[in-house]
Amino acid sequence: MQVSIYKLEHQYADSINNFIDFYYGLRLSYFASDLLYDGLSPKQISEAVTKAMNVAKYSKLNLREHFKPVFSSMNNEVISDCKLSRLAYGLVLMNAETKLSVVGKWQLKVLERFLDGNYSH
Numbered sequence: 001m002q003v004s005i006y007k008l009e010h011q012y013a014d015s016i017n018n019f020i021d022f023y024y025g026l027r028l029s030y031f032a033s034d035l036l037y038d039g040l041s042p043k044q045i046s047e048a049v050t051k052a053m054n055v056a057k058y059s060k061l062n063l064r065e066h067f068k069p070v071f072s073s074m075n076n077e078v079i080s081d082c083k084l085s086r087l088a089y090g091l092v093l094m095n096a097e098t099k100l101s102v103v104g105k106w107q108l109k110v111l112e113r114f115l116d117g118n119y120s121h
Contacts, residue, residue, distance in 0.1 A: 020064070021064070021068070024064055024065045024068070025068060025083065027065070027085050027086075028066075028068055028083035028084060028085055028088075029083075029085075029086070030083070030084040030085070030086065030088070030089040031070075031072060031081055031082070031083060031084070032045050032049050032081055032082040032083075032084060032092060033045070033072050033074060033079060033081045035048075035092070035093075035096070035102075036074075038100070038102040039100055039101070039102060040096060040097065040100060040102075040103075042079075044096060044097045044100075045092070045096075047095075047096075047097075048092045048093070048095045048096035048097070049067070049082050049092055051091075051095035052067075052088060052091035052092045052094070052095050053067055055091055055094075055095065056088065056091060061087075065085065066084065066085040066087055066088035066091075067082055067083070067084060067085075067088050068082065068083040068084075069081075069082055070082065070083050090110070093106045093107070094107060094110075
């Protein structure tokens with residue numbers, strides 16, 4: 001009798017992994033570092049990305065589809081960055097420092113759309 005060992009995760013060949021990364025990368029149109037221009041500090045961005053990734057992870061989203069660590073160039077320096085899907089970008093803004101005007105305005109805009117404008121001032 002032969003004993004087979006099964007893994008819970010399926011291992012893909014490197015070529016398939018590269019294709020999957022390329023495919024998902026087509027939908028990652030935002031950079032976390034873009035939030036620097038909206039007044040967030042690198043620390044605030046990093047904390048918001050971490051929180052957003054936790055939300056995605058515990059909601060059973062495929063992190064690979066929405067978050068990709070990359071390096072970017074800013075002011076002739078190489079920085080750690082993260083490419084984000086539209087959903088991930090929204091999650092980052094939802095989990096960013098609420099004392100920042102851009103974050104509060106974005107959160108209100110999302111709620112107004114969710115509530116179809118039926119809210120009271």
